[in-house]
Amino acid sequence: GVESRGMLCSAAELMISDDHDGIIELPADAPVGARYADWAGLGDPVIEINLTPNRQDATGVHGIARDLAAADMGKLKDPAIKPVKGEFPCPVQVKVDDASLCPGFALRLVRGVRNGPSPEWLQRRLTAIGLRPINALVDITNFMTYDRARPLHVFDAGKVRGNLVVRRAKDGETLLALDGKTYTLDDSMCVIADDNGQESKVESLAGIMGGEASGCDESTTDVLIESALWNEINIAQTGRKLGIHSDARYRFERGVDPAFMVPGLELATKMVMELCGGTPSDNVVVGKAFPEDRVIDYPLSELKRLAGIEVPLPEARGILQRLGFMIAGTGPVVKIAVPSWRTDVHGKADIVEEIVRIVGVDKVPMTPFERGDDARKPVLTPLQSRTRRARRALAARGMVEAVTWSFIAKPQAELFGGGRPELALANPIAADLSDMRPSLLPGLIATAQANHDRGTSDVALFEVGQIFKGDRPQDQFTAAAGARRGLASSQGLGRHWTGSASIDAFDAKADALAVLAAGGAPMQALQIVPGGGNAPAWLHPGRSAAIQIGPQNVLGYFGEMHPRALEALRADGPVMAFEVILDRIPEPKAKATRARPPLDLSVFQPVERDFAFIVDRGVKAADLVRAAQGADKKLVTNVTVFDLYEGKGIDPDKKSLAIAVTLQPREKTLTDQEIDAIAAKIVAEVTRKTGGTLRG
Structure with a gap:
């Protein structure tokens, strides 16, 4: 054989695109011996971040960049999003049947688009995070999901019949989703459907996954871009029921920035026009597009009280402002307006946490617990x-x-x-x-x-x-x-x-x-x-x-x-x-601490004797045991019941209880006469307290 020092690969073999028609052809000035990943700009590191459920704002690159900028690791690039002027009224209207499932819905039609492969820079970014480029329109929605934590959906307008309605699914309705699977729906699930009365057809599983019937492909010329707000709990329940794990569900069930619903639509429209061309319509907005303002009265002393550190007010103000908070006031208590994307911030302790995590938990001083001279109390309750x-x-x-x-x-x-x-x-x-x-x-x-x-x-x-x-x-x-x-x-x-x-x-x-x-x-x-x-x-x-x-x-x-x-x-x-x-179980009464008594083990052989008593059926075994124990509290160390008999040879109103009694001498070995005397005392005590007689 011939030793091979390399191979010629297609883009599909290198997993950088789906093109497998031929090998990658390099220009003449490509440096021989260089790493292809470095030369092609594919060596950019990819950082995988695991998020806690409360940080929904960090499900996009923009949110992570905001935190890094707050920690003085750069400056956040946050240009204003200019509205895209519509050229005509949107012919597709939207009706929301249940506002609790869909608080807000925005829609726009773009006519005359040319949908094909997305540009190389966009394909590279998606490929780097493990997504497969599909076409420009779909790639734009995926880019917005990861870049701005704003899931969107695009419908081929030519495949949608009439207006759209956001409603509950009907029991037994089905949807062939974009993952190629058919799902059976029920009335607890929220869907986007065309508004055709009894013939209404489900076009998308709201906030989770679109339908294949209205999906965009290379033949799409008119596209409907949807940006909406969904009920987080309903999204989570629907996704769990159907077993669907999508990027949209991951974000919507944690909550998205409600104030970015319309700006997200504007930004997506701008990208569609830049990459695919087309003429946009006016926006159709249904429901509430802006959240209620949240203002927290924050005492400046709270940071020292909760975290034990002191941060100068200008530094703390700068941290919060870089995170998007707005601060008003100069006294001991200031008012802090919470940004719309921080749905996890509700009180003073949350503000302290924001400052401490940016300043660094390592700045919290180590303070040992004071040791008193008194005896330590039990740690366990x-x-x-x-x-x-x-x-x-x-x-x-x-x-x-x-x-x-x-x-x-x-x-x-x-x-x-x-x-x-x-x-x-x-x-x-x-x-x-x-x-x-x-x-x-x-x-x-x-x-x-x-x-x-x-x-x-x-x-x-x-x-x-x-x-x-x-x-x-x-x-x-x-x-x-x-x-x-x-x-x-x-x-x-x-x-x-x-x-x-x-x-x-x-x-x-x-x-x-x-x-x-x-x-x-x-x-x-x-x-x-x-x-x-x-x-x-x-x-x-x-x-x-x-x-x-x-x-x-x-x-x-x-x-x-x-x-x-x-x-x-x-x-x-x-x-x-x-x-x-x-x-x-009642707590024991408090009493003075006493030393444990010394272990007192007898050197003499214990003696065990068995007794069987005929007693009334109503006599409890525990009463018989206590009677035997009380016959001689010094010598009788244990009494156990080992037999109960009712039946032939016993009066119907009676029963036979057999006990084993352990005698433990401490001064000398017991003689037969002494054992017999104690046995007689046991029989007498049982007879006196229970009315029982020794069984012959």
């Missing part, structure tokens, strides 16, 4: 500390933390006591995420079901997050909730004849009590009130309970999910769940 401890407690019980959406579907919200109109989202990101959640459980159960569908049936999930009972601040709570299904029991294998006990409501109870203990709740004052009318409707009435400190302070609930609730959530059961409102 009580609720933050309680939230952290709740997470640790649930993780220690073998549960896995999940983070779910704060929004749920309306039917789910209604099922869990929510669904109020004031908690419905005005702009939901999806139909099944329409309402603020009144409970953490719908998201957790859906996540548990998703794991089950993928083969992981034994799950134990928890979440700590916000729930919403109303639209007031006092109706928003921080809650901790959990859901268990399958064999995900907190006690592992447990004491069960199969060796692998399934979960039950007592697992959820233990989880809830662990959260309350970690949150500092007074455990001795807690009341467990069985279900029925006490627990919420989404829990099984016979396998659930409320946890409260008196009837006025319900801290939470636990139990088995109701089958109807699981069916509504499309989840398989059984599922054990709990939810605790951390905000409702």
Whole structure:
């Protein structure tokens, strides 16, 4: 083969135009060995800038240049835009059906244009920023979009029937857009259509993308130039619904300079006449072309108060004037008129920000916090500390933390006591995420079901997050909730004849009590009130309970999910769940700080004894446990319930509760006689307080 030291390329191969008919021919004086990009003027650097949503004025080169000039990096070239005199009345009129969707609309007809390729300088600028040159008319609108942040649209006047009307789309209307895709519209979308009554046809999706049917090509001789103002929220919603991302949408949904609507049309008309020729008509302007004046009373001391820096008044005045603000007054409080293109400036703090960002944030002095001699107070609030401890407690019980959406579907919200109109989202990101959640459980159960569908049936999930009972601040709570299904029991294998006990409501109870203990709740004052009318409707009435400190302070609930609730959530059961409102845990009473007592571990072997008592059905297990604990508070260190039996061999009005009692001696090893004596005291105390008898 032959070694190649280069190749002959077409303009298309170098991606500088669409011309691929032949190689690029250079003049005889082109310097041999020079870089083609430098010789052809293609080496100009391109800077890509990411903008924050509030700086819509910087979506054009002119706005960025204004900021650079304000920072003394050059002088802004801002020549006045002279109106182009119309030669005849515009034959196309405009009607706006809904001014809230289109506050202003300007239109002009230019006859006799010659539409062809745009000049090389314009093609180079568009190519440099990644745009493909199409023809002069379209390239002018793209240039205005990037240079002045003023999106425009051009219609081939010969393809538009009659006048134009700005209206809502009709359900089911379609538009073949300039991107070659057909979109189905609905009545929430704003369109520009020809005004032909029942036969009205959509020509453009307002503020987002034009239609192919009225697009401009090389055969266009008469062009309608449109410059308008659109409702930002409607533009964003329409673009999101249809999945259209265009340069026009990017700017209109952030807001454009309302005062530049007509000047932008004049500037575009001037460019059309320079590049394509033609005769312009008078402007047709509908709606409000000028914004309301915004004047801010600005105390000169505000800069020092908020930013901690001092800038001489002449310097601050110069910065603001270079940014387009107008200042009047010489006293301690001046009046500042906000330019029309700065829709993000509303108050004194915004003025301070403008000065500081031009002067430089590095000019803000570093001021260390003063260190006092007093002991430092906790950094975390009580609720933050309680939230952290709740997470640790649930993780220690073998549960896995999940983070779910704060929004749920309306039917789910209604099922869990929510669904109020004031908690419905005005702009939901999806139909099944329409309402603020009144409970953490719908998201957790859906996540548990998703794991089950993928083969992981034994799950134990928890979440700590916000729930919403109303639209007031006092109706928003921080809650901790959990859901268990399958064999995900907190006690592992447990004491069960199969060796692998399934979960039950007592697992959820233990989880809830662990959260309350970690949150500092007074455990001795807690009341467990069985279900029925006490627990919420989404829990099984016979396998659930409320946890409260008196009837006025319900801290939470636990139990088995109701089958109807699981069916509504499309989840398989059984599922054990709990939810605790951390905000409702009372703060501990203030008391003098005491040193933590020393750890006292006994060197003697603990003893465990099991007891089974026959008690009335109405006796609570917690009452039996407290009775056993009170038999000997020094030796009895732990009491747990491990069995409940109802059925054959037991009176129908009775039940059998079995407990395991741990005795921890501290002075000596207990003898059999001493153990029997303590056991007798336990039986006697349980009988006295609950009426129970030892099961034979």
